[in-house]
Amino acid sequence: MKAIVYSLLAGAMLLTSCAKDNVEPPKSRLTGRVVYQDQAVGVRSFGSTNLGSNASMLELWQRGFGLFNKIPVFVDQDGTFSAELFDGDYKLVRSRGNGPWVDNTDSISVNVNGNTVLDVPVQPYFTFTNASIQKSNNTMTATCTVSKTATRDIERVVLFISRTAIVDVTNNLARSEKADADVADLSKPLTFSLAIPASIRGTVYARLGVKAIGAGEYLYTPVQKFE
Known part of the structure; x- marks a missing residue:
């Protein structure tokens, strides 16, 4: 829209x-x-x-x-x-x-x-590289590497899923996140696994988001659609 x-x-x-x-x-x-x-x-x-x-x-x-x-x-x-x-x-x-x-x-x-x-x-605080999201049966998995491009530290990285094509921190039905010690070493790829809620049947939309400490918004990967 x-x-x-x-x-x-x-x-x-x-x-x-x-x-x-x-x-x-x-x-x-x-x-x-x-x-x-x-x-x-x-x-x-x-x-x-x-x-x-x-x-x-x-x-x-x-x-x-x-x-x-x-x-x-x-x-x-x-x-x-x-x-x-x-x-x-x-x-x-x-x-x-x-x-x-x-x-x-x-x-x-x-x-x-x-x-x-x-x-x-613009100059994002963080960016994604090698981001990949997959669906297998009733489970969503994702991997990514997050790179720091500015001065703030990382707060969390999240895999969001939704039944609609608008997916973000305010519009999702399930999420899996990494924070604190899990994101202390950004040289290591991050992996996510998330069970798809029973309320989602058929099409699933997903994307990854990363948030810097003190930032008002997440930066996201493109939305992906899974049947």
């Missing part, structure tokens, strides 16, 4: 006669990905939470019409985002504390003119 965001500026545009201007809705679209080393970063989907929570979010700002308003842009679980906007110049900001990455206060200048594509670089 893409989060479609409309510019808040249209309501402030008035004719000099003080009559309200009939402004057409925005027709241009800004799309892109949140990336690390040119790869999209998996996050918790805005679709699994409510507006205003800690779902990974970007902000667009535009000056003009006497206002300087924030336009929230929520990142989908595959690291993509989409916003419908008026053509113009914007500043894109990575919201502080709203992702599994290092806060970056630098803004990115964006000129929206028709359909515009933008990759937004």
Whole structure:
């Protein structure tokens, strides 16, 4: 599900006669990905939470019409985002504390003119390598190696499973986690085994997540579907 965001500026545009201007809705679209080393970063989907929570979010700002308003842009679980906007110049900001990455206060200048594509670089605290998830009968297994890429220490690594394609810390039916001594040595691969609950019949969705101490969000592997 893409989060479609409309510019808040249209309501402030008035004719000099003080009559309200009939402004057409925005027709241009800004799309892109949140990336690390040119790869999209998996996050918790805005679709699994409510507006205003800690779902990974970007902000667009535009000056003009006497206002300087924030336009929230929520990142989908595959690291993509989409916003419908008026053509113009914007500043894109990575919201502080709203992702599994290092806060970056630098803004990115964006000129929206028709359909515009933008990759937004971030620095995750941790990344996955050699991640693999398998299903055998009524058991899910997974292996992975976690690499530290920033200054914070690791809190936990979790295998999540769900009956829906939205899988994360707030939307799962079962989980298996490693923490404390189990994640003290990141040079060793981590292994997980998780019995599939009886409430899940047929299709199962799964992904791995890693959380840094003090971070508000997990970083996730892509969602995988198992029949």
